[in-house]
Amino acid sequence: MEGGSDVGAWSFYITTLLVYFVVDALSAFSLNLQFGYAGVVNFGFIVFQAAGAYVAAVVTLGPSGGQASFQQYILGSHLPFPLELLAATLAGAVLSLVVGLFALRRMRRDYQAAVLLIVSLIALQVVSADVPLFNGSNGLTGVTWPFGQLFGATATGSPFLYLGYAAIIGLLVCLGVIWLSRSPWGRSLRAMRDHEDAASAMGLNITSLRLQVFVLGGAIAGLSGGLLVEYIGAWSPGAWGYAETFVIFTAIFVGGVGNYRGVLVGTLLVPIIFLEIPRFLPAVGYPGLTDSLEWVVVGLAWMLCLLFRPRGIIPERRLKASLHGSPREPAPAEGSA
């Protein structure tokens, strides 16, 4: 466990924030695909990230020692890279498939949001209470980076390497998400978001599309959880309260719904800069006052955004027809047969 980290304290700190940024960006991209493009309000998002984190942890921790050891869990094994990340991704996907099959039934969007929020609460309670599952509320510790042995250090022992590793994975996935969003499939998602009945009356299978985007988003969430847990080395219910989902939603709202550039800005602003600034402020009042006020400000920011810039700092981009490489010269008028 003893990683001789020679990096300066500042660069270590910034590196951690950047790793978190990668994880948050993955989350925000995934949530934006679901919410900004497909209009699915996944208030249970954090559960899928948690699932990925737990699975990535247990498949690398080795067989559980059972009740006698200080942590107990299911699925204990020693999977080598990249299988543990694949397992995390798969966990997110499978869980979202299961949840999606009932939660995505056709209903009012606000009901759907409420149901997913409830799913989030149920999951938290089950995992906290059911110790044999993932060691209950104590959570899992001692998770290592698969390349730890190779570089003789834990992820926090060689943070730059880990950042590079996470950044490459993050970049590839984010580019993939952007590409999919701009594809005809992404366009179908937006049609579904704008008018469900019309989209289905034009031949789009809404049920399937919604499930697809839910599972894909869940898979990315699972992956992000895996990346996060390998860095911090521990994971417990404290890390995935349902409020965490709202932090990511706020990032999207602030940045710009449906615009990935905006989402990136939002991710930088909300979960990173905004939540770090209070650490630099001198302490006021009793301990914890700053933290309470911080959340009050998150709430106000959220409300003000909805009031003044409901589409975020950088709103969704208009995709001009010319982007599709379409001919602008008059084509011969063509009948319907």
Add this chain to the structure above:
Amino acid sequence: MQARKLMVAVALAALSTLVAACGSTASSGKKGSLVVAGVIAITGTSSFEGSNQSEGVLPALYEINHAGGVLGHQLVYKGVDTRGDPADALPAVQQLLATTSNLVAVAGPGTASAPTIVPVLNSAKIPMTAVAGESAYDQSHYQYFWRLFPPDSANGTAMALWAQRKHYTRVAAVFGSDAGSQGDLPGVLASLQAMHIQVVANISLTPDQSSYQSSVSQLIQAHPDVIMTESDAGTAGTFFGELKSLGGLVPIIGTEATYTTPWLTAVQNAIGPTDFHQYFTSLITAPSKPTAAVTAWNDAVKGAAHQLPVSVNSAENNPFAITYYDGIITLALAMVAAKSTTPSVYNNYIPKVADPGPGKTVVYNFAQGVKALNAGKQIEYFGATGLIDFNKYHNSFGNQEAVTLSASGKTVSLGQVSVAAIEAVPVKGVA
């Protein structure tokens, strides 16, 4: 294009805020003062940990600073909020390390964030006095990790020994399902098993329920003659209130964690001071007898009273606070002994100023220690929690004491469970 400009502007603004903010932090505090950081949950569900800590660290700093500080430096306390979550703790601690060049010691980390934070602090070569009961640290190899706190299993064993002494034969375990409470449960169960005491009910309380009536009736039907318990204050208040109103009150033995003001207040309110005094016992880390160190601790609490989040009385009786206090005094004495506030230098002196040894001068507070050290003597700090003796894993824990609270709110000692007796119980299953 506009979007890109905006992004750059935002990034610049953010960066300048960061720089400005850290500039202001670096220059805060008096010149020459040194920082003792408390890495602990200040908000969130484990926020009581933060209160426990400041109740101990602030009196320690008061005492040290009033005795002239450490080698002429004043010590200041800085709370670092982990929110009880490793993911939040990591950047918080790194920010601390990055912005605090005058950091000399850390109080904490607490249970939830220890696995992530201990390696980071250890790499940064900052001595820490952890209050994390996890058995994983019973055999720690971290050079900068120090624990003056019994592992969870020790407290559990003491509870079982106390039950045996009181001839209780049917135990009901009532524990909250939160992380802190669950951490202490295995030690209790394993100790009871080792001593062949029957567990007639093992009830888990999910915090913040509207009612625990079903759990209460489950408990009553098991007919225990004692309840062993730990949970958060609100849950305990509700549970024991309902237990009393349904007429099921039996003696209660609480873990060390129950002996803190919020818990005591909540349960006392729920069942009334008279019943509380009659039924409640807690096993806490305790001095063998009132010593000069306890007097020093009480004085320190009074001196720091205006800074404390709770009343003097409740801080004085808080075993966690006393543990933190002893830890910080020990670290400060080590700095004096090493004639250096450099963490990597004074770290080696920590056992030297605490562990007992032949020919050592016993000191009971910081000022005495400084005086003896300046006189060229070797010292042994005998703490408010009693004898401090670090083993090779940097662990030190003392006797346990059974206490209750009088109707007027004073700690009343009921008897002792010695380290020797605890170590004699062959507890299995808790590594």
Add this chain to the structure above:
Amino acid sequence: MLAQLLGSAADGIVVAAILAVAAMGFTLQFSLTNVLNLSFGSVMTIGAFTAYLVNVAGLSPWLGLALGTVAGALATVLLGRGVLRLYARRRTQLFEMMMVTLGMSLVIDYGIQAISQNAIYGYTVLQGSPIRMGPIAVTPIQVGIIGIALVLLVAVEAALHLTKLGKALRATAVEPSLARSCGIKTSRVVLVTWLVSGGLCGLAGVVYIISTQSVDYTTGELFLPLIIAAAILGGVGSLRGAVVASLVMGLVTEIVAGFGGAAYSTVAGFAILVVVLLLHPGAVFGGAEDRQLVL
């Protein structure tokens, strides 16, 4: 076994009574305004803290009950008229409205956290010695809570069906534009709804902490999912439905808890909602997307 079942059932009825008061308030405002108000729990907390302060001031706990109700009503009117209307003027959609209420709940909850110094306060008033009937043991105040819930159900139902305002309210809930064209002043109807539902909400907060004997900033927030589940389960807009659903939820959670699954009790409550969703999506389906905002 049977004794345990009966005991749990009795507890379940008590929980159901608290849930019912809140669920009635929730469903009343939801069926009229169509805003899924996620700040409902925060208003409950406001009511609860008001009662706590009354207690600290040494006044009668019954006054606490009354003032908690008033505080809930005033807070709801303030939020509805002061905040939500701002958004309604900017043509915020139904769904975004829910997001707004979520933001409000963050502000209120953490504002209360800041003021209350993040501490848990004991509230041990109105506790009495239990009345025993075989395996069942209930305290007088619990009987009182059940009584309050029943009286409120009858009173609100009667007001809805017998008074002119109640009829106007029902008409507006069904077809707002039609009601408007029939000369019903919807804005007044909405105001009354805010008052009544807010009062129920504040009252629920007080009753809740009488039962839990403590109050902190999460008090309402933790109870809210159960309320929403009960309201949806009961078929939005139906007071009787909300009460029946509360009863089902209360019984199931307490019976599951009684048989050793305390940790799963709330989960079991939500599981019912999920099962209903799976078997009978129509129950929560009504009206789909074309509901409109009424503020």
Add this chain to the structure above:
Amino acid sequence: MSGPMALGAVDPQVVPTPGAPVLEARDVAVGYGGVRAVDGVSLAVYPGEVVGIIGPNGAGKSSFLGALGGQVKRSRGHILLGSRDISQLPPHERARLGLVRTFQTTSEFARMTVFENLVTAAEGDSGASLKAVILHPRRTHLREQELSERAFGIMERFEMTHTADLYGRELSGGQRRLVEIMRCLVRHPQVLLLDEPMVGVAPHLTGKLIDDLRGIAADGLGILVVEHALEVVRRLCDRVVVMAFGKVIAAGEFEEVVADPQVQAAYLS
């Protein structure tokens, strides 16, 4: 439907045999909790024909259209597209077989450009499939270009090319109606169901829209249109069906139907 632009295979059963109706409703009923909104309606639409449905408010016209399109659950009866029974199919499958519709309140995709509105509709079996997008990027790209040409072709025909890059929500009411209709045409439909297509269309443009729709029908499509404005119905429709209280009370040529005393009674009541 075997032109070069046809996307996806057309079910042979759906291709109407000459002289047979392209859409047929047999005894279709819709009930909402005890209330019979549509009570046993039968009608047929032939290729190249525009059939109008008229009737007073609450006659069940929109519900009937919903039952045909699959948006509303039908409690009885059968719906045939060509010779294929589509009664059990979900809306998107009916659309893929060639039955498309517009809605009473305009249903353009508000945050998509007109061009995107058009090409989305045409996707059906290609763009909607994640598999095709990921595994066959080349094929998807070619299809996109075909679609794009087709979309521009249709926009030319309706003189809407200048709106290609405007968002749906930026259009006037009449333009929205046009977008809906154009979107339907991109799909190569067999049958077009129009729910009050003239609402919101500026009066001086209705004439042109009527001509356009007649032109579309002349290409061999069946059009079923629900419309309030009797003047529009007179100029647009070949045949008219009158509904009241969920039933068909009269059918035939416009002039003879409006002269029917039963119809006049229904309108007056």
